[in-house]
Amino acid sequence: MRLAQWQSAFIHALEPHGSGDSLAQLVNEREQDRVEIYRNNAFQALLSALQLVFPVCQAVVGEICFTQLVRGYGQKHPLIDSHLNSYGQHFPQWLAQEVSQHAAFKELLYLPELAQLEWLLNQSYYAMDLDRFMQPPNCTLEQLAKLSEQAQLQAVLLLRPDLALLSCHYPVQEVWNRHNAQQELTEQMGSGTSYLLIHRERFKAQFSVIDATRMQLLNGLSAGQTLMQIADSEQDLNLLGELIERQWICGFRLAVEAD
Incomplete structure (x- = not known):
């Protein structure tokens, strides 16, 4: 197994829309379960970061709705910088699109x-x-x-x-x-x-x-x-x-x- 091939498959599997098919061909079933844990941990890190930056927004829409908003934002704007303090720059603009497209936000x-x-x-x-x-x-x-x-x-x-x-x-x-x-x-x-x-x-x-x-x-x-x-x-x-x-x-x- 080439290391570069394994790394590429692993990174792709961790992405929000990533597929684990390529990685599944390289590792056993137990390791595949670990990938899902890594993926969830990665999302929880992003969620925690945005909860710290946008606490009032979360208070307005509620934790469940905010979590779904962060999930959608992460799919559109994946983390490309290791510094979580700089993550969320485009969240207000992305949120404006969501608010304009969904009637549930008509009062917000x-x-x-x-x-x-x-x-x-x-x-x-x-x-x-x-x-x-x-x-x-x-x-x-x-x-x-x-x-x-x-x-x-x-x-x-x-x-x-x-x-x-x-x-x-x-x-x-x-x-x-x-x-x-x-x-x-x-x-x-x-x-x-x-x-x-x-x-x-x-x-x-x-x-x-x-x-x-x-x-x-x-x-x-x-x-x-x-x-x-x-x-x-x-x-x-x-x-x-x-x-x-x-x-x-x-x-x-x-x-x-x-x-």
Whole structure:
């Protein structure tokens, strides 16, 4: 038996839609039973990982439904990275397709946005530390004052690496807050645009609700707009002081080096 042939058959048998036929020809019946155990253990590892990332989504739909959703997601998006912390990136988008296709989710149209909030909270927690982020060509705000006025206009202000922005059509922050307050999650969710800024404070990921004006400015900064471009767009530059004071803006880089 060639080792490469056995390895290929074993890996294929472990996949969610994998077939054990090829492996069955290479091992005895007892070993085939072990493959099924391995396959179940692999799924349980993925399920546990997504339960940690999306606990509120599971609370909303229930454990049985969530398990089936994870099984379907795993078939569409199998694990390709050994780091389980990065698994689940496409779950909100995949969930949006499921919600739109099944009448059982007609009262849970907010579920994909809730999943996106939970994913961004997870990513914020594991985001790069500020010290690692603030390496050349990134510069501190103190250095900005040393530039000429013309050079300052070409500066791209940098948001902290743990920050993320989320615009929601549903106030999913209310669902998240009710869950963490251990309140009932069965109320029907209304609609209404919400603007959330996800950030990490003292090793804990959280979010702040902001208004449309601040969201527009933060989106511009996130997109890499220079101070000149932001000024030309007639946004309120007075808000920059507040963002700096809250340490959401951590530094800058020059546009010629940002490309």
